[in-house]
Amino acid sequence: MHRKVSELKASSLYHLLIQAIIPRPIAWVLTSNGHALNLAPFSFFMGVSGEPPLLALSIGQKKDGSPKDTLANIQSHKFFILHIPSRGMEEAVTKTADALPHGISETEHAGLEVVPLGDFPLPRLRDARIALGCELHRADVLMEGMDTTMVYGIVKEIYIEDSISEEIHGRIKIDAEKLDPLFRLGGDDFGFLGGIKTVKRNR
Numbered sequence: 001m002h003r004k005v006s007e008l009k010a011s012s013l014y015h016l017l018i019q020a021i022i023p024r025p026i027a028w029v030l031t032s033n034g035h036a037l038n039l040a041p042f043s044f045f046m047g048v049s050g051e052p053p054l055l056a057l058s059i060g061q062k063k064d065g066s067p068k069d070t071l072a073n074i075q076s077h078k079f080f081i082l083h084i085p086s087r088g089m090e091e092a093v094t095k096t097a098d099a100l101p102h103g104i105s106e107t108e109h110a111g112l113e114v115v116p117l118g119d120f121p122l123p124r125l126r127d128a129r130i131a132l133g134c135e136l137h138r139a140d141v142l143m144e145g146m147d148t149t150m151v152y153g154i155v156k157e158i159y160i161e162d163s164i165s166e167e168i169h170g171r172i173k174i175d176a177e178k179l180d181p182l183f184r185l186g187g188d189d190f191g192f193l194g195g196i197k198t199v200k201r202n203r
């Protein structure tokens with residue numbers, strides 16, 4: 001099969017790309033509008049650089065063309081916490097993508113508890129094994145006519161559950177199998193870690 005993008009409808013192209021670009025990590029992003037906490041998953045998400053510790057999220061618009069709450073909250077309050085969800089959280093992750101009436105918190109809707117992350121201005125999800133406290137670096141619409149905003153965040157605080165990490169010779173090692181991260185596949189599918197193989201690099 002071979003298709004020119006110009007021959008595909010936008011919806012078909014989207015469906016094709018989300019099945020081809022897999023597995024995608026999931027950023028489970030907690031923000032605040034100043035009154036209520038907001039939580040939503042984003043799988044067009046990537047690490048950008050280690051120094052500075054920058055990451056990027058691609059946030060589309062709501063069906064009515066208005067900005068998603070996550071974007072509006074990050075733009076007005078500058079901070080967000082990005083969690084890495086683990087196996088078993090797929091139902092809760094999906095629930096937090098529901099469009100809720102204004103003023104109803106997704107953390108309550110999905111029955112999730114939050115706890116403080118040191119003195120960071122937002123709390124983290126209690127049960128997520130990794131939480132990255134981030135500050136907005138910049139938000140860009142990269143192309144005219146694009147309904148997507150790229151949000152770049154600088155990681156300021158890192159929480160890793162003790163049970164999945166240990167310090168070896170001054171470096172923190174995260175056990176990937178214990179983290180057991182969820183991945184996004186095409187459509188409504190999730191994937192899980194299937195196997196790990198170490199291949200040593202020549203350095």
Ligand SMILES: Cc1cc2nc3c(=O)[nH]c(=O)nc-3n(C[C@H](O)[C@H](O)[C@H](O)COP(=O)(O)O)c2cc1C
Nearest residue numbers: 040041042043044058059060068069070094097098
């Ligand atoms: C697993 C998963 C991944 C998603 N990835 C994205 C994404 O990368 N970009 C996006 O704009 N929406 C994505 N969505 C949809 C948003 O989560 C959804 O629009 C959500 O309601 C946005 O919430 P908000 O308005 O509170 O920000 C995803 C949904 C799911 C379930």
